[in-house]
Amino acid sequence: MRIIAADVIVTSPDRNFVTLQLTTDDGVTGLGDATLNGRELAVVAYLREHVAPLLLDRDPHAIEDTWQFLYRSAYWRRGPVTMAAIAAVDMALWDIKAKVAGLPLYQLLGGASRRGALAYGHASGRDIPELLDSVREHLALGYRAIRIQTAVPGIDAVYGVAAQPSVDGVRYDYEPAQRGALPAEEDWDTRAYLRHLPGVFEAVRHEFGPELPLLHDGHHRMTPIQAARLGRDLEPYDLFWLEDCTPAENQDALRLVRSHTITPLAIGEVFNTVWDFQHLIRDQLIDYVRAAVTHAGGITPMRKILDYAAQYQIKSGIHGPTDISPVGMAAALHLDLAVHNFGIQEYMRHGDRTNEVFRQSFSFEGGLLHPGDQPGLGVTLDRAAAEAHPYRAAYLPYNRLKDGTVHDW
Numbered sequence: 001m002r003i004i005a006a007d008v009i010v011t012s013p014d015r016n017f018v019t020l021q022l023t024t025d026d027g028v029t030g031l032g033d034a035t036l037n038g039r040e041l042a043v044v045a046y047l048r049e050h051v052a053p054l055l056l057d058r059d060p061h062a063i064e065d066t067w068q069f070l071y072r073s074a075y076w077r078r079g080p081v082t083m084a085a086i087a088a089v090d091m092a093l094w095d096i097k098a099k100v101a102g103l104p105l106y107q108l109l110g111g112a113s114r115r116g117a118l119a120y121g122h123a124s125g126r127d128i129p130e131l132l133d134s135v136r137e138h139l140a141l142g143y144r145a146i147r148i149q150t151a152v153p154g155i156d157a158v159y160g161v162a163a164q165p166s167v168d169g170v171r172y173d174y175e176p177a178q179r180g181a182l183p184a185e186e187d188w189d190t191r192a193y194l195r196h197l198p199g200v201f202e203a204v205r206h207e208f209g210p211e212l213p214l215l216h217d218g219h220h221r222m223t224p225i226q227a228a229r230l231g232r233d234l235e236p237y238d239l240f241w242l243e244d245c246t247p248a249e250n251q252d253a254l255r256l257v258r259s260h261t262i263t264p265l266a267i268g269e270v271f272n273t274v275w276d277f278q279h280l281i282r283d284q285l286i287d288y289v290r291a292a293v294t295h296a297g298g299i300t301p302m303r304k305i306l307d308y309a310a311q312y313q314i315k316s317g318i319h320g321p322t323d324i325s326p327v328g329m330a331a332a333l334h335l336d337l338a339v340h341n342f343g344i345q346e347y348m349r350h351g352d353r354t355n356e357v358f359r360q361s362f363s364f365e366g367g368l369l370h371p372g373d374q375p376g377l378g379v380t381l382d383r384a385a386a387e388a389h390p391y392r393a394a395y396l397p398y399n400r401l402k403d404g405t406v407h408d409w
């Protein structure tokens, strides 16, 4: 069997997605997600200009060899653009292999280790009553674990709060990114945030009791000592995790955070290789691996990261925002079902237009996601529907402090 075509498809139903479709001489197709929020076209060029020509005539079954070839032969390693491109190839090859085997992908990864993957959704509100309503809505949708984000008095726009105004009024659902030629500017004040958040969790626990798993995303905004304080202040509310409490580059920051708090830590959505996790896992500085299959080089390396993490009882928490396409989500769900050290899966729900372009076979019942039992990843791409939604520039916002200094977003 040989690869005879490598097509890169850009579509923007509710937001921009980049998909690689590989076709074999037997007529089998495989899909891979290469979406890199706000930098989509860089990955398109990388795939079209530099990767597609290398794939033609290769054996689609040689997944490990193709991965190593793309990673090592470029000489220039790592980085989000490169790794999103390699991830798409890897996913598409696994899709093909599983279709040829006539099995859902999780069977090739060792089979199901559980009935389904516990998913968490994103509740948010401009104030506490709106947040409590949002939690109720998520419970009604079937979620059994919930991320809590709120606006903060004195800050105009806060990360993760759905109902806030945007510059042109066209936010991507709960996603902070929005259409437009330039990124929107938001404001930030860490001290105001640190004062406000414990009271928010107090209100949520008071309303919903001790059992509901609650999560929070700090989105890289704190210094180590601020994060340590937040982790400690949130201990009475028994968080499932505190995510990205500090910027991800300085990994030793988490040693300081850990020495002050037992709130579990999750990090890694901006990481793109197993090496980014090497130190964090070996020194047991985290409790959950937050990488995305789409941004960490695909299913093959993600499995390696999770197997390494398993030796230290560190669990998965695969990144699943709406800027991961349904193809990338499906890849995550097959891993979630198969690996022993599954922790939780982020699940933000795509919009109807996206679901018309990407037809999916996964289910969400009793708070658990299941990838379905179709051969392969279980996602098909409607090319005509995709073409009806051409690319439109869109960017994540960025932050400035009150005095105008650019801050981590």
Ligand code: GCO
Pocket: 037, 175, 176, 217, 219, 269, 320, 321, 323, 346, 396
């Ligand atoms: C999350 C993330 C996202 C990111 C987004 C950037 O935890 O889901 O922080 O919302 O901001 O994926 O593209």
Ligand code: MG
Pocket: 217, 219, 243, 244, 269
């Ligand atoms: Mg996050």
